[in-house]
Amino acid sequence: MSTINMQQLKKSYQDTEVIHGINIDIEEGEFIVLVGPSGCGKSTLLRMVAGLESITSGEVKIDDKVVNDLEPKDRGISMVFQNYALYPHMTVYDNMAYGLKLMKMPKDEIDKRVQDVAKLLQIQDYLQRRPSKLSGGQRQRVAMGRAIVRDPKVFLFDEPLSNLDAKLRVQMRMQIKTLQQKLAVTTIYVTHDQVEAMTMADRLVVLNNGIAAQIGTPMEIYDDPKDQFVAGFIGSPAMNFLDCEVCDESIKIGQQSIATPTHVTQRGKIVLGIRPEHFNQSVSDLQGTVQMIEKLGSNVLLYLKMENSEQPVVIQCDGQLDAKIGAVYPFSFNTEKLYFFDTNTQQRIY
Amino acid sequence: MHKRVHYNTSYLPYLLVAPQITITLLFFIWPAVQALYQSFLLEDAFGLSTEFVWFDNFAELYDSENYLNSFTRTAFFSVSVAALSMGFALFFAALADRVIKGSHTYRTLLIIPYAVAPVLAGTLWLFLFNPTLGIVPYFLDIVSINWNHKLNSGQAMSLVIIAAAWKQVSYNFLFFVAAMHSIPKSLIEAAAIDGAGPLHRFRTIIFPLISPTTFFLLVVNIIYAFFDTFGIIHAITSGGPGNSTEILVYKVFNDGFVGLDLGGSAAQSVILMFIVILLTVVQFKYVERKVEY
Numbered sequence: 001m002s003t004i005n006m007q008q009l010k011k012s013y014q015d016t017e018v019i020h021g022i023n024i025d026i027e028e029g030e031f032i033v034l035v036g037p038s039g040c041g042k043s044t045l046l047r048m049v050a051g052l053e054s055i056t057s058g059e060v061k062i063d064d065k066v067v068n069d070l071e072p073k074d075r076g077i078s079m080v081f082q083n084y085a086l087y088p089h090m091t092v093y094d095n096m097a098y099g100l101k102l103m104k105m106p107k108d109e110i111d112k113r114v115q116d117v118a119k120l121l122q123i124q125d126y127l128q129r130r131p132s133k134l135s136g137g138q139r140q141r142v143a144m145g146r147a148i149v150r151d152p153k154v155f156l157f158d159e160p161l162s163n164l165d166a167k168l169r170v171q172m173r174m175q176i177k178t179l180q181q182k183l184a185v186t187t188i189y190v191t192h193d194q195v196e197a198m199t200m201a202d203r204l205v206v207l208n209n210g211i212a213a214q215i216g217t218p219m220e221i222y223d224d225p226k227d228q229f230v231a232g233f234i235g236s237p238a239m240n241f242l243d244c245e246v247c248d249e250s251i252k253i254g255q256q257s258i259a260t261p262t263h264v265t266q267r268g269k270i271v272l273g274i275r276p277e278h279f280n281q282s283v284s285d286l287q288g289t290v291q292m293i294e295k296l297g298s299n300v301l302l303y304l305k306m307e308n309s310e311q312p313v314v315i316q317c318d319g320q321l322d323a324k325i326g327a328v329y330p331f332s333f334n335t336e337k338l339y340f341f342d343t344n345t346q347q348r349i350y
Numbered sequence: 351m352h353k354r355v356h357y358n359t360s361y362l363p364y365l366l367v368a369p370q371i372t373i374t375l376l377f378f379i380w381p382a383v384q385a386l387y388q389s390f391l392l393e394d395a396f397g398l399s400t401e402f403v404w405f406d407n408f409a410e411l412y413d414s415e416n417y418l419n420s421f422t423r424t425a426f427f428s429v430s431v432a433a434l435s436m437g438f439a440l441f442f443a444a445l446a447d448r449v450i451k452g453s454h455t456y457r458t459l460l461i462i463p464y465a466v467a468p469v470l471a472g473t474l475w476l477f478l479f480n481p482t483l484g485i486v487p488y489f490l491d492i493v494s495i496n497w498n499h500k501l502n503s504g505q506a507m508s509l510v511i512i513a514a515a516w517k518q519v520s521y522n523f524l525f526f527v528a529a530m531h532s533i534p535k536s537l538i539e540a541a542a543i544d545g546a547g548p549l550h551r552f553r554t555i556i557f558p559l560i561s562p563t564t565f566f567l568l569v570v571n572i573i574y575a576f577f578d579t580f581g582i583i584h585a586i587t588s589g590g591p592g593n594s595t596e597i598l599v600y601k602v603f604n605d606g607f608v609g610l611d612l613g614g615s616a617a618q619s620v621i622l623m624f625i626v627i628l629l630t631v632v633q634f635k636y637v638e639r640k641v642e643y
């Protein structure tokens with residue numbers, strides 16, 4: 001169990017800065033998920049903690065000890081790579097024992113550890129196989145095993161599930177999470193899949209272009225996003241954003257309008273955000289034309305076109321809903337779940 | 351369903367491969383058949399009469415101590431050339447993998463020797479090692495080594511080995527660099543996290559993973575040393591002193607065109623032909639079998 005602290009962490013490649021000063025304090029045994037769109041610097045940040053990427057400025061501390069200048073092997077970390085990075089010419093057993101041999105551990109101790117971890121991950125039967133003779137899920141578990149067997153202070157995962165099919169991904173998601181809780185090893189987990197992020201994280205770090213846009217528990221971030229980027233990125237299907245104008249009595253959305261909530265005191269142009277699951281279908285003060293219908297089984301996503309807005313409004317409805325493309329569909333917002341963002345700074349106002 | 355492009359004219363493919371077929375027939379198959387035929391003939395010293403002798407030429411070679419010596423010499427030469435050039439190429443490639451600044455220049459410089467014609471390469475090394483004028487003997491003299499490859503057969507052999515190996519380093523280097531490039535970077539990083547230093551990583555990860563390339567190069571280098579080093583040897587030692595650098599292919603030339611024993615020379619070249627066929631078969635067999643990790 002270890003703590004990790006990142007202070008004003010920056011990274012530049014030649015002249016371009018890609019990580020712009022990140023501060024994160026991670027507690028013992030915490031499961032931290034770094035999430036963000038492609039190219040936002042998740043891998044870079046993780047690799048800086050691992051020691052695979054040099055640190056341009058700032059500090060990384062593991063257990064209150066600055067590790068900036070330590071080799072990866074001296075940081076007490078284990079990493080699981082996206083492509084698993086299993087040694088193809090070695091058996092599963094040797095893959096797991098490789099690091100232990102380098103620690104000059106006695107043979108019987110190595111054997112005991114490998115067998116124990118293999119049992120934990122249910123890969124005992126494949127120990128003598130080469131990675132090429134394993135399925136994707138099995139390889140994934142071997143990669144996990146290789147990380148666990150070293151008994152590290154910190155686990156680092158870089159999109160470890162993105163090469164698996166959807167069903168397996170959900171299973172492995174559970175397994176990794178359960179395992180981490182059992183072993184109580186501090187973990188940093190990188191993903192661009194926000195469902196994965198929400199379900200696994202103790203705390204989420206939402207990265208945007210090399211900046212930590214928001215840090216918090218999944219529910220904090222879902223309920224209380226700091227800005228438009230976080231609001232749009234977390235939650236699936238994504239939050240709707242509508243340009244509107246706030247007047248004294250009403251908020252105008254194109255030609256339509258709703259009553260101005262009392263706590264909204266700013267006037268003028270503003271961006272209104274509403275999640276697809278936060279619509280009210282019993283009342284109807286707004287309407288739109290049905291543009292597309294996505295049937296997901298348990299529920300239905302309606303894409304409604306409102307005049308004056310290019311983006312369709314997405315509404316999550318009951319699975320039984322029967323709608324036709326081109327029909328006019330009345331709806332209204334659940335006014336308690338409205339978010340308002342500044343048009344220019346994109347910061348959340350209300 | 352497959353989509354295929356159909357040409358109505360059926361002669362076009364033949365026309366297109368015709369030049370290649372002609373060249374192959376004219377310069378490879380025809381001489382090979384000639385050599386095979388000649389190897390069964392015995393010609394008198396003046397070239398006036400020939401006699402069909404079946405396998406006499408081969409039997410003679412089998413009994414010739416000179417020829418058998420040339421065989422062992424060639425084996426030693428090929429293995430040395432392959433080991434030396436592959437060793438250096440591997441070393442340079444391992445370094446190239448780590449070089450960050452000026453890696454382009456580094457690589458280009460290493461590839462140049464490959465563009466040098468064998469005879470020129472030989473001449474180059476001949477100048478460097480010339481007993482009276484060369485710069486290397488001058489320095490060797492300082493550490494009291496008397497260099498004269500025109501008299502010392504061991505030195506002569508070393509020199510042709512060095513020259514032949516030097517020329518092949520570039521080729522091997524390119525293949526090794528490519529092979530190392532194809533190893534995913536994350537494997538090396540995983541090993542680094544596991545605690546392996548650069549040397550240990552090279553030994554336990556990189557080297558085993560490029561072994562298919564190493565094997566391929568081994569065969570290629572041996573074929574090279576067997577056949578393509580003629581120019582180098584011709585320029586540096588002409589097979590001498592004595593017969594000390596006379597490898598098989600050089601002996602073919604010496605016996606045939608200098609000694610004018612055409613039948614014997616042809617028999618030797620037939621044997622060489624079978625050796626190269628054998629080596630090629632071995633190589634294809636291996637390459638075709640998908641390399642298993």
Ligand SMILES: Nc1ncnc2c1ncn2[C@@H]1O[C@H](COP(=O)(O)OP(=O)(O)OP(=O)(O)O)[C@@H](O)[C@H]1O
Nearest residue numbers: 013014018036037038039040041042043044045192
């Ligand atoms: N070696 C490099 N040289 C220059 N720029 C780089 C280098 N590696 C990464 N970058 C840049 O740094 C930024 C962050 O890259 P990074 O790989 O961390 O993104 P990511 O969030 O992991 O994306 P993904 O989800 O696609 O893996 C990108 O804009 C990328 O172009």
Ligand SMILES: [Mg+2]
Nearest residue numbers: 042043044158
């Ligand atoms: Mg990445």
